[in-house]
Amino acid sequence: MSNPVNRPSGRPNEIARWHNTMRDALGRANNLQAPNRNLSGNPLEALHAQARHPQTALIRASDVFTPEAPRPGGAADRTWRDPDNQSRVYAPSNGVPLYNQGDPAWKSLRLGGTGTVSATSSNSIQKKGCAISAAAMAVSALSGRTITPREMDRYLDRSGGYEGNNVIFGRTGGVTGGNPRITATRQSNLSVNEIDRQLAQGRPVVIGVTYDSVNRTQTDHWITLTGKNADGSYSANDPNRGVVITLRREGGNGLTAPRGVTPNGRSYHFRNQAVTFSGGTPVRANLGNGQDSFTARPANAQAGATSRPQTT
Template sequence: MSVHTVRRGDTLSALAKQYNTTVDKLAKANNIKDVNTIAVGQKLKLPDSFERPSTSGPSKGGGDNFQQAPASSSGRAGPARDDDGRQFPTSADGTPIFKQGDAQWGGRSLGTGSSISAAGCAMTSTAMAMSKITGKVINPGELDAHLDKTGGYAGNGLIWGQAAKMGGLGASKPGWSMDTINKQIDAGRPVVIGVDYKAGSNGGSNGTDHWVAVTRREGNTYFANDPATGKEISLKLQGGKLVGGPSNYKSTGELVTFSGGNPKPGTAPAGGGSTPAPAPAPTKPSGSAVKGLDLPGGDLEKGAKGAAVKQLQTALVKLGHMTQAEMNTGPGVFGPKTEAALKEFQAAHGVPNTGYYGPKTRAAFDKLGADVGGTQGTGGSSGPGPVTGPGNEPGAKGGVSLAQLRKIMPNLSQAKAEQYLPHLNKAMAEAGINTPKRQAAFLAQLAHESGEFRYMEEIASGAAYEGRKDLGNTQPGDGVRFKGRGPIQITGRANYRAAGKALGIDLENNPKRASDPDVGFRTAAWYWNSRNLNQYADSGNFKELTRRINGGYNGLADRQKYYQRALDVLT
């Protein structure tokens, strides 16, 4: 005869349904005279006929019927207890069952908005999986507090690797594979999967509607802890997908697995955790997965679009920080999924997890053998030429005239203006700098950086850049060799290499070519688009545009003077 320990909220009626028996049989087996009175902690003997709980569970809030999973033949594992002494039910394999709407944590803010109750299914599922693998109960409130402190959200999106760190684990997003799922859960290691339930969502606007933690299987039936209902549910394997549960869940192909912790947790002991065994080798792909892969040489951030973003996404997929399914929802679009995956990569490689693709992140990819600054390394959208940039609208205003250029840069001589104008206009056309706002911002920055095209090469020797690894200056003499050149003064071996590859010119071995007008203006346009600066010009955010060129606000007043003059001339 098995025993059930009464938990808060239990009633004889509910327990009778759970264990497929009757209230009278429960009362008789336990000598209970008042069937309305049972105490928390009381041990109830279960009649021999209980064997499996009822398969007709309660309805979800909206009235959708679903099946609650049956327990294994050995009965359900005992309750799990967190550090505060609070007990939680467990699935048959011993994984704690948390409900995202639990009063203890449901109202906590999730990332930048919403709440755990409304949108915390991924985080709650992760807490359940981590608790089983580590042998320590980590409830969603505790995990959310950890993520708040460590930058574990990208908007409201979960950064899986950052979450896993709370339990000393790693996390990866391999491609959908039932073989992978089976190997994990057969070892007692739950996995987290994405599911759809909204009609016609096909992955949802964010790639999936909901997340559940799959914990075990019996033949083609898989059992999962569902954070929406706080129940263990059953899913059937059909055509390579898992389907069933509330509102007819259908797996979307998104899969998260965890490395480290107990290699084979098995069934957790009732009422407590165990000491984790030594961690197995991580399942995340090795860094060699990106060896030789082209990656952009310029900065990228959320909102960027184009071939460079697609390159970055491809690398993140190969390294297991992003799934192919996630990339397919927005190839070449730097959105929340890409930002979360990049933050995870950064955290795993000792880079501040800002979600910004900058010099330190490029250096981390470079260490893995990636070809940083590959041939498609620009921040532009699709279109002819490697410099072509975002928003190159057909019919937009063409280049500037000689008279306009000299009004914007009054100290530029007639001869120099005539010499430079064809190269300037060609570069702007090639880069999609083709509206008055874009042209004004571009010309203002160039005017300041080059002294109205007076200096196409930095006056200083460049010795100050010697040894600057963040600029790619790794060889003796690189500081002088790759000092600032061109009207925007590109600097450092890494920038010369990236610009040269993008433009089809070997600037790394011929750095002085960057000061020639036919090349210099193109490098300026490349630099502009590699940092997606047209979008800041379009929005009129000249101050932020300056920061992204200069790294700060040096000379801002002078730059703004040119900017206003250019706007007056061009509009």
């Protein structure tokens, strides 16, 4: 329950501006039946003197919005600059850089071996490099370093990170050289609830999706989930053409994106194949993005001049 605040005589709009709030909020806090009417009368004169001190004339002291301090590593305004080409900058989505596996800088690199191949070859990053591109996005975000698919491929070549042209996900975190230490773990039955928990902690999740085929147990493509939206949908960086797509819950424990939102015109279905990451710095965008914390203050507490509570 709100405690009535001190108020001077005058127009409600003027009094609200004095307290850095809105007229309707002022009316609710003071139990005013008609907050759009001028305030007048003896009681208002008695309150006028105290109203000159806004720091003690609080609208509501029970709810206080406490912004979370910006964290390094995954800030939304980080510049994701290519270490091999300083003129190249990759746009972020929810603090995670967005890579295109068909980028000319790496599309023809051979998976599971050195050198280049035709970009249309089944051994090229453009054709089959979604897994390393998705992992590179997640590890970049958690490490605070721009680790492109090119750099990830080089590292996996050196460290035995391929079986044929298939990536061994458990090796991908080692691309940071232990600074910071990041561990990637392949998950064969990851629930959507666990995905929610990982995203809430600021950790991107790489998920495998199947296309609209008869056999939906086969993983056809890998994308990087970057956050859960206010409407319950999920944002993902899709390395196929380097676009942001939206997925929604499907059934009790699945996610899906329809043909109309995917870059290849085929529907995506998540069937619990995924990669999670530990270590590094959790991704947090800048203040005011919905990831700040909302804390309660006792109703009889007062904020000082440098800490004004937000009104509701």
